[in-house]
Amino acid sequence: MATAVVEGSNRVLREAMLRSRQSVMVALSPGCWQLPQGARRYLLTEDIVQLQGFQQQKLATGYRIYGEKDTYFRTIEEKLAKNRLILKDDLKTLLHLCQTKDEVELVKRVIYRYHAENKNVAFGEFKFGPLFMRLCYELDLEASALELIKDQALHGFFSDSTSFNILMDMLFTKGHYERALEVLLEMKQQGIKFNRETYLLAFAICYKLNSSESCKICTTLLEEAQLKGDQMLRRAYYFAVAFALKQNDVAKARSYFSQIINTESRICNNLKLLLQAASGDLNNLVQTLERAADPSTSDFVKKPEFCMHVLTTVREKLEDNPALCIWFEEIFAKLQASGQVTSLSLDDLLCQIPQSKRRHLQLLKQKHVSRRTLKPLHSALLAE
DSSP: OHHHHHHHHHHHHHHHHHHHHHSOOOOOOSGGGOOOTTOOOOOSOHHHHOHHHHHHHHHHHHHHTTTOHHHHHHHHHHHHHTTOOOOHHHHHHHHHHOOSHHHHHHHHHHHHHHHHHHTTSOOOSSOOHHHHHHHHHHHTOHHHHHHHHHOGGGTTTSOSHHHHHHHHHHHHHTTOHHHHHHHHHHHHHTTOOOOHHHHHHHHHHHHHHOSHHHHHHHHHHHHHHHHHTOOOOHHHHHHHHHHHHHTTOHHHHHHHHHTOSOOOSHHHHHHHHHHHHHHTOHHHHHHHHHHHTOTTSOTTSOOOOEEHHHHHHHHHHTTTOHHHHHHHHHHHHHHHHTTOEESOOHHHHHTOOOOOHHHHHHHHHHTTBOTTTOSBOOOHHHHO
């Protein structure tokens, strides 16, 4: 059964890619789904991309061989010319020294040589794929990244999900959703296991493409993940619900929403309104807004916040019901007065990166050091 679903998923992806090459499927709907022109959107947190850590390592490597970079590059060129062995540290250092697009061309040559020499060796203790993807991310070289990750000659070099995820995120930020879908298909064909971030990226890409083909892909992948028991990020379900609503599939959107364990979030509040509006549950919709605008709520309790675009969509649904429309306008005025209406669109919220957990851990560690003496704090409270 599981094998049949996986094969079906591969077939759906392949068919969608064939159709996507014949026509552009990017079709953003207006209203609450609208994305401001020129805005950049991200999906992966710094914990995954680790671009800052990569750049810090580049600085450290540059200091270590300060003044000898040209000599090092000539040494690598000589190794290539004389067909000498490329070591792991050679490639690692080269990746951290690379600063320009021209230097990336040398890196690519070294990668091909290194992989040819080591592809039959069961090393696996160090993954160069994510490192190369971070370099391409830094230098805006998504075309080079896509070229190498699809090259059969390098099959096995990008053997981890992180490499594919970083590339898909890179393409997503630039609006290249068709190419991001190509990476997803390539990942599937190479048998790379999907992780939580992969599903998030897949659903976000399908949501952006907003076509019947990408809808099939989203549905198939979600069913496959559930069958396998794969863990899903809550943000992935957000995109699945939003996408189903864009496709006017209320039943599917309601089903996906029911699988979100914790619905106490700003995105869920807005999705819930859209679900009620799409279902025609207008009385409960207005009552939901009335409870959110309740002035008796404690100031220590975070009040629900709603997108202006979502409320505009709701208002349009209420136009044929004058009584509910008047009630809505009164509540809307209260929400605005209490600062519970945001100009951010639902698309803005969906593509907004949550705060990094690693950042919180760093802040906790900093509290263990005295700001005055820069020495560790030894208090009874911290000891506990």
